[in-house]
Structure formats: structure tokens, C-alpha cells
Amino acid sequence: MVRGLTQWTKTLSFPARVSPQRPAKEAKVFQVSPSASPTTPPSPIGDNIDKPAVINEESFQDLEAEKAIMGSIVYCIHHKDGCKWSDELRKLKAHLNTCKHDAVPCSNKCGAMIPRVLMEDHLKYTCAQRRARCDFCAKEFTGHTLEKHSGTCGYEPLYCENKCGMKVQRRHLSQHKLGECAKRLVACRYCNKEFVFDTLGAHHAKCGRFPVACPHRCETAVLPREDLEVHLKDHCTTHLLSCTFKDAGCRFKGNRFSLDKHLEESTKMHLSLMCSVVTKQQHQITSLKSAISKLSLNYTGTLIWKISDYTAKMSEAKVKEGMELVSPPFYTSQYGYKLQASVFLNGNGTGEGSHISIYIKILPGEYDALLRWPFSHSVSFTMFDQTVVAEKACNIVESFIPDPTWKNFQRPSREPDSLGFGFPRFVSHEMVKKRHFVKDDTMFIRVKVDPSKIVAV
Numbered sequence: 066m067v068r069g070l071t072q073w074t075k076t077l078s079f080p081a082r083v084s085p086q087r088p089a090k091e092a093k094v095f096q097v098s099p100s101a102s103p104t105t106p107p108s109p110i111g112d113n114i115d116k117p118a119v120i121n122e123e124s125f126q127d128l129e130a131e132k133a134i135m136g137s138i139v140y141c142i143h144h145k146d147g148c149k150w151s152d153e154l155r156k157l158k159a160h161l162n163t164c165k166h167d168a169v170p171c172s173n174k175c176g177a178m179i180p181r182v183l184m185e186d187h188l189k190y191t192c193a194q195r196r197a198r199c200d201f202c203a204k205e206f207t208g209h210t211l212e213k214h215s216g217t218c219g220y221e222p223l224y225c226e227n228k229c230g231m232k233v234q235r236r237h238l239s240q241h242k243l244g245e246c247a248k249r250l251v252a253c254r255y256c257n258k259e260f261v262f263d264t265l266g267a268h269h270a271k272c273g274r275f276p277v278a279c280p281h282r283c284e285t286a287v288l289p290r291e292d293l294e295v296h297l298k299d300h301c302t303t304h305l306l307s308c309t310f311k312d313a314g315c316r317f318k319g320n321r322f323s324l325d326k327h328l329e330e331s332t333k334m335h336l337s338l339m340c341s342v343v344t345k346q347q348h349q350i351t352s353l354k355s356a357i358s359k360l361s362l363n364y365t366g367t368l369i370w371k372i373s374d375y376t377a378k379m380s381e382a383k384v385k386e387g388m389e390l391v392s393p394p395f396y397t398s399q400y401g402y403k404l405q406a407s408v409f410l411n412g413n414g415t416g417e418g419s420h421i422s423i424y425i426k427i428l429p430g431e432y433d434a435l436l437r438w439p440f441s442h443s444v445s446f447t448m449f450d451q452t453v454v455a456e457k458a459c460n461i462v463e464s465f466i467p468d469p470t471w472k473n474f475q476r477p478s479r480e481p482d483s484l485g486f487g488f489p490r491f492v493s494h495e496m497v498k499k500r501h502f503v504k505d506d507t508m509f510i511r512v513k514v515d516p517s518k519i520v521a522v
């Protein structure tokens with residue numbers, strides 16, 4: 066380091082004690098002006114140097130004078146930076162070679178002048194020529210190229226700007242944001258609206274354009290979700306509606322449109338189907354009726370026949386010739402003869418107009434083939450006197466044992482037209498009026514069939 070004397074003497078300052086060799090009056094050759102170095106602290110100049118001195122080149126001609134100056138006690142020029150050195154001026158130069166506050170060129174040749182005391186820090190942290198390693202890519206750099214490098218290093222992990230929470234190396238960041246980031250915006254491939262990637266699944270679950278399969282697996286393999294309802298209603302080929310007359314036998318199946326058309330066009334066909342249903346049902350009703358009547362058939366051999374609305378029936382019988390009332394059929398036993406009683410309220414034959422006539426008829430029965438013919442059970446008819454006092458009651462009873470020669474007791478044909486056998490003058494109209502045979506407009510007649518041939522009374 067070569068420093069011109071003028072350079073450093075400009076900043077020189079002196080301790081209070083000044084060289085004793087120099088009288089005050091000779092100080093003219095060594096002037097230090099405070100204006101020459103405004104940052105210099107007030108010079109602790111001694112009593113004998115009372116004026117600021119400016120170095121006068123000519124004065125160096127004077128060796129004596131120089132000697133005297135060089136003998137002056139001065140502070141180190143870095144006194145204010147904390148250097149405590151103070152000695153003769155001539156030793157200053159040597160001191161500065163070691164003064165830790167003196168600036169020297171950077172040993173890394175960056176061109177900066179750095180106080181020795183700061184050199185270590187400079188070389189480590191601020192020297193443009195320092196060697197440094199990037200924390201992220203581990204490459205070596207000089208100081209100023211590292212500064213340029215930092216902020217661009219491809220290996221530096223950065224938080225994704227989309228706030229997905231991921232840290233991604235700078236070099237992969239754009240690829241991440243484009244293809245991997247959970248918070249990237251992506252267009253739904255079905256409806257083209259944009260969604261944050263991690264909500265796309267939820268969107269697909271309700272996206273109207275999302276393709277779904279027809280639940281009936283028709284040939285329309287997939288269709289947009291929003292079209293499914295219409296598809297199922299009107300177009301789905303497998304989810305066909307049956308004709309409303311399906312139960313009547315119509316086999317048509319179709320979607321809503323074609324079904325409507327079918328219903329309009331097939332009125333006649335549907336009507337004839339309905340007709341056959343009605344006919345079928347009629348048969349069913351008939352057979353049900355007969356089943357019911359079989360269930361309610363009387364197999365006891367005794368019939369109590371209740372004739373209600375007597376007055377009306379009697380009036381009708383008086384004006385309507387041959388009006389006959391027939392009883393419900395009954396069997397003599399479970400597998401016995403099938404019989405039916407008949408009554409002519411206004412009489413018949415010899416009793417016509419004056420008596421109530423009563424007969425028994427043999428009807429074709431289920432077990433006729435197994436029974437003995439002619440019919441030979443005794444039959445009795447009883448008309449009940451319904452008087453309140455039971456002891457005073459006087460029933461009318463008539464009975465007979467069948468005459469085996471009488472054709473009415475032969476096995477009946479399928480279509481019987483016989484009157485049967487009985488009593489044309491069973492009870493006279495007069496007797497009916499006298500006794501209580503009719504009460505509450507109702508008459509009771511018992512028909513009893515007995516195989517014992519003993520006439521029951």
C-alpha cells in the first residue's frame with residue numbers, strides 16, 4: 066500500500082502533548098486546517114500549536130522542519146473508529162500497515178477497500194468475489210452471481226400460489242399448477258364449466274351433463290344425467306309400460322307415447338277383451354254362488370221354512386192364479402234325497418181359494434244313483450201356532466207315507482215338472498185367521514222327513 070503523505074496528513078490529528086522540540090513559532094510549516102477534513106474531531110492541539118496548519122510543500126525542503134514534524138505525536142487516523150494508537154508521525158505509516166481499522170484491498174480482489182477488522186465478514190458475506198454455495202441446488206457461486214441466482218434457483222421450494230398447501234421446487238411449479246395442484250382450475254369435461262380441481266369429484270356427482278347409464282340397461286348405453294328423466298319417461302326401450310288392459314289380456318308394451326297411441330287405436334279390441342273378462346267373471350260368480358249354496362245346504366232332513374211378508378204374498382196369490390212359493394232345497398241326510406217344499410197360499414186343486422196347499426217334491430240330487438227308489442221316507446208338515454202362551458198353542462200337522470206306486474216317488478229326471486205330493490187342503494184360510502199362524506206377518510212351516518216310516522207328529 067502506498068499512500069501519499071498528503072493523503073493521510075489531511076486527516077491527521079494530534080494529541081494534546083506536542084513534541085517539545087518544536088517551538089510554537091515554528092509551527093508555520095505544519096498547518097492543519099479543520100476545513101480540510103470536516104469529519105475530523107476537534108484536534109487536541111497543544112498550547113504551542115494554536116493555529117491550524119496546512120502542509121506547505123516548500124517546507125519539506127527544510128529537513129530540520131521535516132524531522133520535527135515527523136517527531137510530532139499523533140493519533141492514528143482511525144482514532145475515531147476506535148484505534149487507540151498514538152505515537153510519532155513517522156511511525157504512523159508502519160502502524161497503518163498493521164492497523165486493524167485501516168482499509169486494505171479485498172484479498173479476493175473484488176476491488177473494495179475493507180478495514181482489516183471487517184475483512185472476515187466481507188469475505189464471508191458481502192464480497193462480490195466470495196465463494197458461496199446455493200442452499201437449494203448446492204452449486205457454487207461467487208457472491209454477486211449468487212445474489213442474481215437467489216430468487217431464480219430452480220431447486221428452491223416455494224409454496225404454491227394457489228394455496229394448495231404444497232411446497233414445490235421452482236422448476237416444477239408451473240407444471241404443478243398446470244397438472245397436479247389440487248387447487249388448480251379445471252374445466253369439467255362434460256359441462257365445460259370451471260371448477261377447483263379438488264371439488265370436481267363433488268361436481269361430477271351432480272353435473273347435469275355427466276354421463277350415466279340407463280338403469281334399465283337399454284341399448285342407450287350412457288346419456289347425460291339431466292336427460293335421464295325424459296329418457297325413462299319417453300324413450301327408454303326396456304322400461305316399457307304395459308297396456309292398462311293388461312289384466313284383461315292385452316299384451317301391448319311401449320313407452321308413454323306409443324302407449325297413448327295404442328290406447329286410442331285399440332278401443333274395440335280392449336272392449337272385446339273386457340267382454341270376455343265379464344263373461345268369465347259371470348261364470349266364476351255362478352260357480353261361487355253354487356259353492357256357497359252347497360255350503361249352506363241343509364242335510365238334516367228337517368226344514369223350517371220361514372215365509373215372511375205373508376200379507377203381500379197372500380194378496381198376490383189371490384190375484385195371480387197358481388202362484389207357488391218354493392222352499393230352499395234340502396237333503397234328507399248328507400248323501401240322501403234332495404227335496405223341496407212348495408206352498409200355494411191361495412190353495413191348489415181341491416183347496417183352491419179356501420185353503421193353503423202344501424206339497425213335497427223330489428229334486429234331482431247328487432246321489433240319486435246310489436239311493437233306493439222309489440222314495441219311501443215318511444213326510445210330515447207342521448204349521449206352527451205362534452201364540453204367546455205356549456200351552457195354548459195348537460200346531461197343525463199332516464203327514465204321509467209315500468205310496469210306492471206313485472210316480473212322483475220314482476227317481477226324478479233331470480228336469481222335474483211334477484207338483485209333488487202333499488195336502489191341497491192343509492189349513493183353511495179361516496183357521497189361519499183364527500189362530501196365531503201368522504205373527505209379525507211371518508209364517509213358519511216345518512217339513513220333516515223320516516226314514517223310519519213311523520209318522521212323526
Ligand SMILES: [Zn+2]
Pocket residue numbers: 141142143144148149150160161164165166167
Ligand atoms: Zn490504527
Ligand SMILES: [Zn+2]
Pocket residue numbers: 171172173174175176177187188191192193194195
Ligand atoms: Zn471482496
Ligand SMILES: [Zn+2]
Pocket residue numbers: 199200201202203204214218219220
Ligand atoms: Zn440454486
Ligand SMILES: [Zn+2]
Pocket residue numbers: 225226227228229230231241242245246247248249
Ligand atoms: Zn398447488
Ligand SMILES: [Zn+2]
Pocket residue numbers: 253254255256257258268269272273274275
Ligand atoms: Zn360438469
Ligand SMILES: [Zn+2]
Pocket residue numbers: 279280281282283284285296297300301302303304
Ligand atoms: Zn333406457
Ligand SMILES: [Zn+2]
Pocket residue numbers: 308309310311315316317327331335
Ligand atoms: Zn292394450
